[in-house]
Amino acid sequence: MTRVRVAGVGLTPFGVHPERTTRDMFGEAGLAAIDDSGIDHEEIESVFYGNFMGELSEHQGHMGPLAAEALGLDVPATRYESACASSGVAVREAVKNIRSGEAEVVLVGGAERMNNLPTAETTESLAIAADDLYEVRAGMTFPGAYALLEDAYFDEYGGSREDLAHISVKNHENALGNEYAQFQKEIDVQTALDAPPVAEPVHLFDACPITDGAAAAVLVSEDFAEANDVDAPVAITGTGQGGDKMALQDRNYMTRTPAAEKAGQEAYAEAGIDAADVDLAEVHDCFTIAEVLAIEALGFFENGEGIGAARRGDTTREGPMPINLSGGLKAKGHPVGATGASQVVEMTKLLRGSHHNSAYVEGATVGVTHNAGGTVASTAVHVLEVVE
Amino acid sequence: MSDDEPARDAGYDDLLDAIEDGEPYYLECAEGHGSLPPRHACPHCADRGLEETPLPETGTIEAHTTVHVPTPRFLADAPYVTAVVDFGPVKITGQMVGVDHDEVANGDSVTIDVGRTQTDDERLVVFEPA
Numbered sequence: 460m461t462r463v464r465v466a467g468v469g470l471t472p473f474g475v476h477p478e479r480t481t482r483d484m485f486g487e488a489g490l491a492a493i494d495d496s497g498i499d500h501e502e503i504e505s506v507f508y509g510n511f512m513g514e515l516s517e518h519q520g521h522m523g524p525l526a527a528e529a530l531g532l533d534v535p536a537t538r539y540e541s542a543c544a545s546s547g548v549a550v551r552e553a554v555k556n557i558r559s560g561e562a563e564v565v566l567v568g569g570a571e572r573m574n575n576l577p578t579a580e581t582t583e584s585l586a587i588a589a590d591d592l593y594e595v596r597a598g599m600t601f602p603g604a605y606a607l608l609e610d611a612y613f614d615e616y617g618g619s620r621e622d623l624a625h626i627s628v629k630n631h632e633n634a635l636g637n638e639y640a641q642f643q644k645e646i647d648v649q650t651a652l653d654a655p656p657v658a659e660p661v662h663l664f665d666a667c668p669i670t671d672g673a674a675a676a677v678l679v680s681e682d683f684a685e686a687n688d689v690d691a692p693v694a695i696t697g698t699g700q701g702g703d704k705m706a707l708q709d710r711n712y713m714t715r716t717p718a719a720e721k722a723g724q725e726a727y728a729e730a731g732i733d734a735a736d737v738d739l740a741e742v743h744d745c746f747t748i749a750e751v752l753a754i755e756a757l758g759f760f761e762n763g764e765g766i767g768a769a770r771r772g773d774t775t776r777e778g779p780m781p782i783n784l785s786g787g788l789k790a791k792g793h794p795v796g797a798t799g800a801s802q803v804v805e806m807t808k809l810l811r812g813s814h815h816n817s818a819y820v821e822g823a824t825v826g827v828t829h830n831a832g833g834t835v836a837s838t839a840v841h842v843l844e845v846v847e
Numbered sequence: 848m849s850d851d852e853p854a855r856d857a858g859y860d861d862l863l864d865a866i867e868d869g870e871p872y873y874l875e876c877a878e879g880h881g882s883l884p885p886r887h888a889c890p891h892c893a894d895r896g897l898e899e900t901p902l903p904e905t906g907t908i909e910a911h912t913t914v915h916v917p918t919p920r921f922l923a924d925a926p927y928v929t930a931v932v933d934f935g936p937v938k939i940t941g942q943m944v945g946v947d948h949d950e951v952a953n954g955d956s957v958t959i960d961v962g963r964t965q966t967d968d969e970r971l972v973v974f975e976p977a
Contacts, residue, residue, distance in 0.1 A: 583918040592859045593883060597940045597972050598914060598921050598929050598964075606912035607931055614910070614953055658929075659913040704890060708931050708938035709882070713910055 462681040462846070463557045464691035466564075467496025468804040473672035473792035474641040481513060481522065481570035481796075484673035486529035488568055488797075492804075493530065496677040498689060503677070504562040506536035507553040509546025509569030510796035513538075515584040516572050530566065540796075542588035543745060545569055546674065547799025547830025547839030551698045553678050554841075563683040568675030569801075571794035581669050585795070588833040590706035602666055604707060604834045605746040606658040611713035612748060613660070616763035620660055623747035624651035625769040627664045627789055630744060633776060634786025636815040641668055641792030665747040670792030674801035693807045697732070697842035699725030705836045719756035719829060722840040726827070727758075730842035734758030738823035739780070739809065741802040743831040743838075744787040753829050754782060757840070776819040784809055784816040799830035799839055806843045858885025863970050867961045871902040873937045881936030905977045906934035908955045913948050923966040932957055932974055941972030 469491025471484045485508070493500050508526040513519045527536035539549040546569030553567035573581050585601040586594075594604070612618065628648055634640035651664035684691045701721030704710050711717070727733055734757060742757070744750035751765040759780050760768055768774045774782040785791045785805035788798060806826040808814035824845040831838045862884055865871055873881045874897040876889035881900075888895050911930040914921070921927065928943040928951050943951050944962055955976065962973035 579917070579919045579922065582916060583920070586918050592856060594940050595918070595920075596969070598917065598924065598927055598942050599940060600914055600916065600918055602916065603912050603914045603929050606914075607910040607929070610912060610953070611910040655915070656913070657916045659915070661912070706940070708940050709890060713931070 461558060463554045463695045464679050464681055464684045464689070465676055465693045465695065465803065465807045465843070466498055466679045466684065466689050466691040467492045467494070467677040468807050469495055469675045470639045470801060470804055471673045472639050473670050473794060475574045476671040477574040479572065479671055481510060481517060481572050481673065482525045482529045484572070484671065485526050485568060485570040485675065488570070488673035489530040489566055489675040492566065492568065492675040492677050496689065498564060498677060498679070500531060502564045503532055503534060503566050505534055505556060505565045506530070506532060507549040507565060507567040508536060508538045509549040509799060510538055511540060511542055511545050511571060512573070512584045512795065516576055541837045542832035543743065543793070543795050544799055544830045544832030544837050544839050545796040547828070548700065548837070550799055550803055550841060551700055551839050554695050554698045557678060557680050563680045565678050566675060567678060567800060568673060569796040569799065570673035571796040572671050573669045573794065574671050578669070593706050593708060600658060602661050602746065603658040605748055606661040607707060608713055608752065608834065609660050609748040612751065612766070615714045616766065618766035620652060620662070621648060622766045622770050623665055624648045626744065626747040626750050627651045629769045629775050630783050630787040630789040633784050633816060634790035637786050637791060640786045640790055641670055642786070642790045661746055667745050667788035667793040670794040672792060672794035672797050674797040674804050676800060676803055676807070692845055692847050693810045693843050694846045695841055696844045697726035697730030699723060699729070699840045701838045703836045705833065707834055715762060716752045716756045716831070716835040716838070718835050718838040719753060719831060719840065722838040723757045723829070726840040726842045730844065732825060732842060736825050737827050738825050739784060739820050740782055740827040740829060741785055741787070741806050742782055742829040743798070744783060744789050745793055747789070749831065750782065750787065752835065753831070757827060757829060776816060781820060784814065784819065802828035802830055803841060803843065810843060810845050863961050866959055866972070871959055872899040873902050874898065875900040875936060879936070883937060883939070902959065903934050905956045905958055906932040906939070908951065908953050908957060909933045909938060910953060911943065911951050920969065921964060921966055924964055930974055939972060941974050944973045945975040
């Protein structure tokens with residue numbers, strides 16, 4: 460099985476860009492990735508594209524061909540939709556495509572346009588990632604779903620809103636200097652605690668913003684990289700995907716995310732590592748409690764210990780297990796269908812030393828990305844390693 | 848189906864009818880797992896022998912949230928409390944009614960009913976203190 464290398468990466472600035480179509484943003488990010496790879500665009504054999512809510516925000520389905528033509532490519536192109544894990548799943552399919560020998564060079568990424576809708580309609584659009592019959596019709600919103608998880612977590616393990624505020628503060632701090640991040644400003648714990656409630660106990664600074672943006676990467680086989688002298692020091696050495704029941708009410712656990720546990724175990728096994736080998740991670744902190752559930756599911760912390768990790772300094776830039784050095788979804792932003800690919804972009808830069816926070820993880824060789832869909836009913840995890 | 852009357856959702860609307868009639872049920876498989884309709888197979892073990900079984904009269908609140916920022920379907924309803932209630936064989940999500948938001952606590956015993964949203968007069972599952 461050939462290893463898959465990350466040859467090039469690209470992003471648009473994440474933020475409030477209601478006037479930008481997904482085809483516009485993906486064109487920018489994808490061409491940046493191609494330029495970063497130094498590979499001729501004619502070498503690209505296929506496009507794997509993540510998008511979640513194009514039908515609702517842009518009245519646009521069938522987005523694969525649009526994604527390819529935005530890059531000037533005339534190749535097979537397919538859209539992947541798995542809620543907030545859309546482009547994480549696209550990355551996984553792209554990796555498998557190269558491993559199978561089907562292709563040597565592919566482009567993967569995603570884009571999302573959200574701010575062209577009024578906030579209430581965006582809330583409605585995000586809610587379709589939950590079970591319409593049994594959750595949304597009962598009044599569950601997306602923040603409401605994570606509020607239920609947070610409420611259950613507090614009940615089982617304790618912890619406080621202040622613990623979670625430290626996650627928000629950490630991720631805002633990490634985004635300082637990230638030119639692609641939506642928020643590049645520090646906040647403090649008291650500001651987070653004083654923010655208005657969205658769905659109690661989730662308050663405004665527990666939640667990621669609504670973001671427009673795109674991300675892309677060029678992936679190549681190791682053979683192609685060597686034969687063509689492509690500078691691609693980072694490899695995707697493990698991919699995993701896990702699933703769970705769609706609705707929270709049908710899950711065995713409300714304080715654990717087994718889909719992420721399964722995805723992590725699969726990705727680690729492929730890479731031949733375990734959690735203790737991981738130097739840093741980009742995880743899906745759509746809400747602060749989601750970061751807690753992620754770092755526990757990935758095996759970095761015991762169940763019940765993750766909530767205090769940021770407060771203790773374990774997951775800060777200076778800590779032993781830095782989490783979300785990009786700023787995470789909280790501060791970098793969360794253009795839903797682009798997020799999984801953007802984690803791979805950020806991790807690649809962190810590992811190859813070209814990230815604004817690379818200095819904090821000098822010598823790091825193993826990074827993990829964790830991209831969750833819905834209330835973690837689907838999860839894609841990838842292991843990235845420095846291989847040369 | 849007429850243009851002004853949306854199609855029913857078989858299984859789901861049948862269950863809401865039954866809750867309104869005071870005869871709520873869930874689907875039980877041979878292994879004793881519970882689920883909600885429509886189902887052709889148990890989501891937990893794939894058993895296909897699903898039987899409509901009376902829902903226990905009361906459940907306990909497993910988790911709850913007070914929603915302040917709603918979707919358009921619930922604009923006039925907010926703020927409201929959404930709860931996941933454990934009835935034993937199944938858990939069900941609904942809105943708490945007949946109790947102050949601050950009084951809702953996990954572990955409270957509740958009964959199930961069908962209410963109407965204030966926004967669009969749509970049916971929804973509601974829970975009341977037992």
